[in-house]
Structures are given as C-alpha cells and as structure tokens.
Amino acid sequence: MVTGKQSKVGARIAVAILAFFSLAWVFPIFFTVYESFRPYNDTTKDGYVSLPKHFNFDNYWNALIQSGMWRYFINSVEVAVPAVLITLFLASMVAFVVSRYSFKFNIALLMIFTAGNLLPPQLIFIPIFRLYLHIWVPTIINENNVLYDTQLGLILIHVAIQIGFATFVLSNYLRTIPKEISESALVDGASVWAHYFRVILPLLRPALASLGVLMTTWIYNDFFWAVVLLKSGSKRPITAALSNLQGEFFTDFNLLAAGAVLALLPTLIVFFVLRRQFVAGLTIGSTKG
Amino acid sequence: MSEIFEDGISRRSVIKGSIAGAGALAVGGVVGGATEAEAATRAKTVSLGSNQSDPAAVKNDNAWLAAAKTAGFNIKLNRVDHNTFQNQINQYLQGTPDNVFNWFAGYRMQFFAAKGLVTSINDVWSKIGSQFTAGYKNASKGLDGKYYFVPTGWYPWAVLYRKSVFADAGVDASKIVTWADFIAACKVFQAKGLTPIAFGDKGGWEAMGTFDFINFRTNGFKFHMDLTAGRVKWTDPRVQKTFNNWKSIFPYQSKNALDMNWDDATALLINKKAAMQVMGAFAAGNFKDPADLADLALFPFPQIDPAYGREAVEAPIDGYLLSNSASKNASASKALAAFIGSTAYASAIAAVAPAALFANSNMPKPTNAFAKQQVELVQSCKYIAQFFDRDSRPDFASPIFANALQKFIAGGDSVAIAKDLQAQWDALPPA
Structure with missing residues (x-):
C-alpha cells in the first residue's frame, strides 16, 4: 500500500523529473530568444554564453524589414x-x-486515404518532382x-498529403454523431447535396475548426x-x-x-490563442460515442 | 472555395497578367517604333539564378546588375541562399533553371557539362578570350575541351595571421618557409599560451583546405588532382603520408575543432587567442573593426617536400554558367555571359568592393594591402587548385569526404578511413 508520505516523495520526484525535461525542452528556445536581442559584435567578442552588453531589437528590424522577411510571411499565408x-x-x-453510406469499397477507400498518409515524403519526392515537370499549367501561373x-x-x-489524415479524423468524428439525424434528413426528402451541405457540414463545424487550426500550423511549418x-x-x-x-x-x-523567433511566432500565437481547438484537433474522433 | 483558391494563389500572377495585357494594348496603340524598342528589350531579357546571399555579395550583385541594366539588359533575378542553391543544384538544373546562374570552376562544373546540363559558350569566349590568362581559360573548359564557364572573381587560401601577434611573439612570418619552421613557430605560440592554429571543422568542409595543402605539398599537385578526380586510389600509401604529416600538427590545432565553425575559429584569431588559421581570404570579412583588418596578413602554406616547394595554392574561381534553358534564349543569354566577362562587370563591383579580386586581366591591380598580398601569392604559384569540393565529385566531397575528415580529426585511424573512402568512391554511380 502506498502511504501518504510515500506518495508525497513520489510526487516530488515526478515534479523534479518533469521540471528537468521541460527545462531541457524550453532552454533552446529561450537561448534563441536571448541571442536574438544581442548584436553580432558582442557575441563574437564574448562568446554566446555571456552577459549582454547591448540588448535591442536591431536584429528583428534587420530580419523583418531589411532582409524583407515579411514578404515570405505573405507567401506562407498564400499557400497555407x-x-x-x-x-x-x-x-x-x-x-x-x-x-453515411455503406458500399463495398467503403472501408477500402478509407484505408487507402489513411495509408497514403504514412508514406514518408523523402520517399516520394523524386517521382513527384518529375511529375510536376510534366504537368502543364497556363502561362499566367x-x-x-x-x-x-x-x-x-x-x-x-499539401492537399494531397493532408487529406488522408483529415479524412480519417473527420470520418471518425462523424461516426460519433447519431445516424438518426441523417436518417430524419433523408425522411424529410433531402438530396445527397442538401444532406451534405445543410446537415453534415454544420455538424462538422467544431471538428473542422480544430482540424483547421492543426493543419494550418502543419502546413505553415513545412520546409x-x-x-x-x-x-x-x-x-x-x-x-x-x-x-x-x-x-x-x-x-x-x-x-x-x-x-527564427519571428517565424515561430505565428505558430505560438495560434497555439496560445486557439489552444482549446488545438488540443481538440489532436484528440478529435478518438472517442467513439 | 474556388474563389478563395483563385484569390489565394494566383492573385499576383493575375495582376502580372493584367499588366502585361495593358502593356500589349498600349503597344498595340503605337505601332512602329515602340514595338521595335520592346522587341529589343525582349531580346535582352535574361533570367539569372544567383546564390550570392552574403550581405557583401548582395551589394556586389546589385552593383553589376545596375550596370547591366544600363547596358540594356532586362534581368529577371532569382536569388536563393547559397547552401540551398548548392544542395538543390541537381534538381535545379533538371527542372526549369534560370538561363544564367552562379557556379564554380573545376570538376564541379565539368561534372554538369559532362552530363549535358549546361550550355557550351565557345562563341562567347571568342569575344572575351583576350581578357583572360591561360590559367582562367583552362579552368573554364569542360573535359571535352569546350568552354562552359565565365570566371569572375577568386580568392586564395593561405595561413592567415595578425601582424601584432607575430610581432609580440617575435616570430617573422616571412621566415616560415619549411614545415620545421612552421612547427617551431607553433611551439613559440604554444609557450605563450596561445592556440597556435585556430581550426574549426563543424561544417565539414573547412578541413578540406588543410587536407588539400598538406596533400599537394607532400605528394605534388598532379597526385592531388588525380586523387580528387578518382584516378588514384585512396588506399595509395602516399595518402597516408599526407595524413601522417597532418597528425604532426595536431598538437597545435584547436582541440575542439568539431565544435567550431570556421568563423568561430576566426573569432579566436580576431580576439588574439590564436596565432594562425589556414583559411580562405574571405575570412577578412569577419574582421569588422578596421584596425583589426589592417592587422591581418597572410603567408603561403609552408613547404613539406622540397621537390614541390610552395608551387601550388588553393584559389577557387567563382563565375557563371549557362543552363540548358539558355539554348531557348541563346542570343540574350550569351550576350549577358559576354557582359559578365567584360571589365564593365568587374568595374561595377570594384566601385563598391575595393578589395575584390577579378579574373579579368584588364582590371587594374588592387591597392588594398591584404588584396595585394593575395595577388602576389597566386602569381608566385605554378598550379592553382579549386578546393576539394570543387575538384572532386559533388556526391563524394560533401557527404563522404567531409565525414571522413571529421572522423580523422576526432582521432580515427587514418588507414581504416582511407580504405573506407575508397570503398565509398567505388560504390558511387558512374559519373
């Protein structure tokens, strides 16, 4: 049996271990932030591990305006x-x-979509590169x-890569929603399109929001x-x-x-502002109702 | 959805299209002279791939691009950072490359020429040839003897040092000629508590400079070039002579070389914690304080075997190549290549970078003391190497050889390393 004292010691050890690992995780980020405020000449003279002589936003100004990083933020948005x-x-x-429909290839279709997600991009990029050289687009593009x-x-x-995971998550989520809703829509005479647009899409809204947040950060982070x-x-x-x-x-x-800090900011902002959706996106559909 | 789709991706191209459309309308209105002028600009429209991403290099780039514009060129610039450009070069050349792009002389250029990925420019050389010495002409040819490359600038490798540090220790750099002199000097600096040779190889390529020097000082230039091109085997006992000579200066090199990049090592030189560094002259760019820069000097890498003296030097040549896409835009691309080979190009850069060194022999000699030393160094040499990663196969130099050198620096057995290198060379696909 675990006595109160023992569990207290256990909790302390747990906290110590957790603290150690979270520090190990957070340290590189804090170190990056710290160096980003220091001018180059200071760190060449004194080394990176030293107390600051000057502390300012010059590097941020240079990165964002002089090096024109802001333009690439727009590029990211245009893709994501x-x-x-x-x-x-x-x-x-x-x-x-x-x-919502049961037919022969139902499961097979879902499996194919999900399996496609498992292929590492390093494996498929050469064929895709070759394909892309042969796909015609108009001059305007x-x-x-x-x-x-x-x-x-x-x-x-990105659509091709992400669609597998998104389908998997959304179909699992839909399975948690009682089929009776769909059945009553059909009884009311809804067509397939009406069924999708007016019943299913509104029901999916929370799942779409969470998944959207998650995917935006994934696609944004793609290198x-x-x-x-x-x-x-x-x-x-x-x-x-x-x-x-x-x-x-x-x-x-x-x-x-x-x-790097600038590039990191949008992800961090998304995470902290939409934390609930973010976590929901990771766990959505994982419990079957 | 499709609305957002359109708006998201092709907004800029749509705008581009509509501007072009408006332009076409305007031209349609004034038939005659205007279309002729437009045809002339179009005839000189060239796309240019630039890998010049250092702030100083960008400044030089902008200077000559402005001069090219004045000369009537309409250049569509695609600037990519140097490392990505290098790592992506295979895909770049097989994809939709820019007409003219930055590259290097040496095997690294000949490799792509042999694969048919670049365009030969004998006709350009018939125009610019008189402005280059034989050394540059040879460096610009592929293995098939045709010209492919337009050389622009170069920089030598040497032993860099600070005059004040040498004066304090009572060492005369001009007296360091032989390997024994070099080691004696190292001992003096070590006794004074300095690191004799600042050395960083975190990036993997930095140590190639030291390897090249020791190899052609030990075994001669011809052996070195045969080795880098795979005509001599790594298991040849002469390779071990090179490694053993290198080991004799291990006690004087930075101990934590694998934790430092070249510029960390240069910082030791700047801060007077180290006495010397075997490095490219570009390291001068890190001497931000003018007083420090004035204190910087170089001497040739010491002789090892008197039979080879100090006859060779590493002095990589930078320049431009024409990709396959240039064949569709041949006259404009070749006109730009000729412009790059001219003094108009070099003078534009000289105006913003007084210490820059040019391949074009019609350019005036530099007046900056450090630049002068570089010119003298190279003129005193019979042979010029391009640096290991430019003299060898691209797929051998950076992934395989760089790792092997890091193993050697970490104390690995040089015989096993050499054996391993040969095995990996043999496993490469035929070039």
Whole structure:
C-alpha cells in the first residue's frame, strides 16, 4: 500500500523529473530568444554564453524589414490558407460518404486515404518532382508552363498529403454523431447535396475548426516541400526563406535567431490563442460515442 | 472555395497578367517604333539564378546588375541562399533553371557539362578570350575541351595571421618557409599560451583546405588532382603520408575543432587567442573593426617536400554558367555571359568592393594591402587548385569526404578511413 508520505516523495520526484525535461525542452528556445536581442559584435567578442552588453531589437528590424522577411510571411499565408480550405472541403466530403453510406469499397477507400498518409515524403519526392515537370499549367501561373516552381503546386501537394489524415479524423468524428439525424434528413426528402451541405457540414463545424487550426500550423511549418518543389527564392514560404539570412561564408547567428523567433511566432500565437481547438484537433474522433 | 483558391494563389500572377495585357494594348496603340524598342528589350531579357546571399555579395550583385541594366539588359533575378542553391543544384538544373546562374570552376562544373546540363559558350569566349590568362581559360573548359564557364572573381587560401601577434611573439612570418619552421613557430605560440592554429571543422568542409595543402605539398599537385578526380586510389600509401604529416600538427590545432565553425575559429584569431588559421581570404570579412583588418596578413602554406616547394595554392574561381534553358534564349543569354566577362562587370563591383579580386586581366591591380598580398601569392604559384569540393565529385566531397575528415580529426585511424573512402568512391554511380 502506498502511504501518504510515500506518495508525497513520489510526487516530488515526478515534479523534479518533469521540471528537468521541460527545462531541457524550453532552454533552446529561450537561448534563441536571448541571442536574438544581442548584436553580432558582442557575441563574437564574448562568446554566446555571456552577459549582454547591448540588448535591442536591431536584429528583428534587420530580419523583418531589411532582409524583407515579411514578404515570405505573405507567401506562407498564400499557400497555407487555400491548402487548408481545400483539404477540409474535400476531406469532409469523403468522410461524409464513407461514414453515411455503406458500399463495398467503403472501408477500402478509407484505408487507402489513411495509408497514403504514412508514406514518408523523402520517399516520394523524386517521382513527384518529375511529375510536376510534366504537368502543364497556363502561362499566367508559371511562364515555364509546368507545375514545378509554382505555389499552386505546393498547395496541391499539401492537399494531397493532408487529406488522408483529415479524412480519417473527420470520418471518425462523424461516426460519433447519431445516424438518426441523417436518417430524419433523408425522411424529410433531402438530396445527397442538401444532406451534405445543410446537415453534415454544420455538424462538422467544431471538428473542422480544430482540424483547421492543426493543419494550418502543419502546413505553415513545412520546409521540405517548399525546398523541393520551388526553385524561385521569391516564392518561398517563411520556413524555407529563413535560410536567406545565411550567407555562403558568413552567418550572423543573432540575426538568424531573430528570424527564427519571428517565424515561430505565428505558430505560438495560434497555439496560445486557439489552444482549446488545438488540443481538440489532436484528440478529435478518438472517442467513439 | 474556388474563389478563395483563385484569390489565394494566383492573385499576383493575375495582376502580372493584367499588366502585361495593358502593356500589349498600349503597344498595340503605337505601332512602329515602340514595338521595335520592346522587341529589343525582349531580346535582352535574361533570367539569372544567383546564390550570392552574403550581405557583401548582395551589394556586389546589385552593383553589376545596375550596370547591366544600363547596358540594356532586362534581368529577371532569382536569388536563393547559397547552401540551398548548392544542395538543390541537381534538381535545379533538371527542372526549369534560370538561363544564367552562379557556379564554380573545376570538376564541379565539368561534372554538369559532362552530363549535358549546361550550355557550351565557345562563341562567347571568342569575344572575351583576350581578357583572360591561360590559367582562367583552362579552368573554364569542360573535359571535352569546350568552354562552359565565365570566371569572375577568386580568392586564395593561405595561413592567415595578425601582424601584432607575430610581432609580440617575435616570430617573422616571412621566415616560415619549411614545415620545421612552421612547427617551431607553433611551439613559440604554444609557450605563450596561445592556440597556435585556430581550426574549426563543424561544417565539414573547412578541413578540406588543410587536407588539400598538406596533400599537394607532400605528394605534388598532379597526385592531388588525380586523387580528387578518382584516378588514384585512396588506399595509395602516399595518402597516408599526407595524413601522417597532418597528425604532426595536431598538437597545435584547436582541440575542439568539431565544435567550431570556421568563423568561430576566426573569432579566436580576431580576439588574439590564436596565432594562425589556414583559411580562405574571405575570412577578412569577419574582421569588422578596421584596425583589426589592417592587422591581418597572410603567408603561403609552408613547404613539406622540397621537390614541390610552395608551387601550388588553393584559389577557387567563382563565375557563371549557362543552363540548358539558355539554348531557348541563346542570343540574350550569351550576350549577358559576354557582359559578365567584360571589365564593365568587374568595374561595377570594384566601385563598391575595393578589395575584390577579378579574373579579368584588364582590371587594374588592387591597392588594398591584404588584396595585394593575395595577388602576389597566386602569381608566385605554378598550379592553382579549386578546393576539394570543387575538384572532386559533388556526391563524394560533401557527404563522404567531409565525414571522413571529421572522423580523422576526432582521432580515427587514418588507414581504416582511407580504405573506407575508397570503398565509398567505388560504390558511387558512374559519373
């Protein structure tokens, strides 16, 4: 039996371990933030582990305005917003069909969508790169007339990658909602479209909100596809553009730290403001009603 | 949805399209002279891939781009940071590359020429050839003997030091000629509590400079070039001679080399905690204080085997190549290549970067003391190497050789490392 004293000791040990690990997690971020406020010359003279002589926002100003980082934030938004909306729209349709209609390929369809999610991007990027070089797009999107090196291409790949997980989550969520609602809609004579738009979509709203928040941060954080599928430096999203702050020989790590903090901010803001949706997005559909 | 979709991705291209449309309308209105002028601009429209991402390099880039604009070029610039550009070069060249792009001389250029991914420019060289010495001409050719490359600038590698530190220790840099002189100097600095040779190899490439020097000082330039190109095996006993010579200066190098980048090591030099560094002259850019910069000097890497003296130096050449896409825009791309090879290009950069060194022999000699030393160093040498990662296969240098050197620096067995290197070279796909 566990006595009160023992459990107290146990709790203390647990707190100590937790404190240690959270410090280990948080330390690099605090260190980055700390260096981002210090000028390059101070850290070259005294080393990174030293007390500050100057402490200012110069690095932030340089990163955001002089290096033009703000433009890449816009690029990120231009990719993430349409990608999330399209993903949610298409995934909700698939989820609707696989959870409300039973037909032969029902499970198989869901499995295929989910399995596609498991392929590591490193494995499929060469074929996708080759494909993108052969897919024609009008000159108005890309003057080279191929999907490679377009933001459209980046959006499509995110949709393709994320749709599996989104479908999985949304269909699980729909299964928790009583089928009787759907049945009464059908009894009232709703068509498939009306059923989807007027019954299912409103029911999905909380799930869509949570999933939307989660996917926005995932797509925003993507680095790999942006580097692989874009050639033009000016089209890059913020994650890939961060390396613009590095030179061939010379890297100002303080400036880079400021850039990294800036790139991190939207994710942190989303997390803290929409924390409830964020957590809900991670656990949604995991309990079956 | 589709509305947001449209709005999200193609807003800019739509605007671009409508501007182009308006332009076409305007041109349609004034037939004759205007269309001719427009055709002329279009004839000189070139896309340019730049990997110049250092602040100083961006400044140089902007200077010559402005000059090119004055010369009538309409350049569509695509700037990508240096490391990403390098790592993505294979995809870049097989995708939709810009017409003209930044690259290096040496095997790293010949590799892509042999694969047919770049365009040969013999006709450009017939125009600019008289402005370059034989060394540059040879460095600009592919293995097939055709010209591919337009050289622009260069920088040498050497032993960098601070004059004041040497004066304090009573060491005369001009007297350091042989390997024994070098080690004797190291001992003096060590006795004074300084790190004799600041050395960082966290990035993996930094140590290649030291390897190259010791290798061609020990075994001669020809052996070095044969080794980097795979014509001699790594298991050759001469490779061990190089590694053993290197080991003899291990006691004088920074102990924590794998924790430091080259610029961390340079910081030791700046702060007078170390006496010397085997580094590219670009390190001068980190000497922000003008007084420190004036104190910076260099001497040639010491001789090891008197048979080879100090006849060779590492002096990588930077420049431009024409990709395959240039064949569709040949006249404009080649005109730009010729412009880059001219003094108009070099003078524009010289105006903003007085210490820059140019490949074009019609450029006036630099007046800056450190720049002068660099020119003298290279002129005193019979052979010029491009640096290991430019002289060897790209897929060998950075992933395989860099790791091997880090293992060696960490105290690994050089025989096993050499054996391993040969095995990995043999496992590479045919180039």
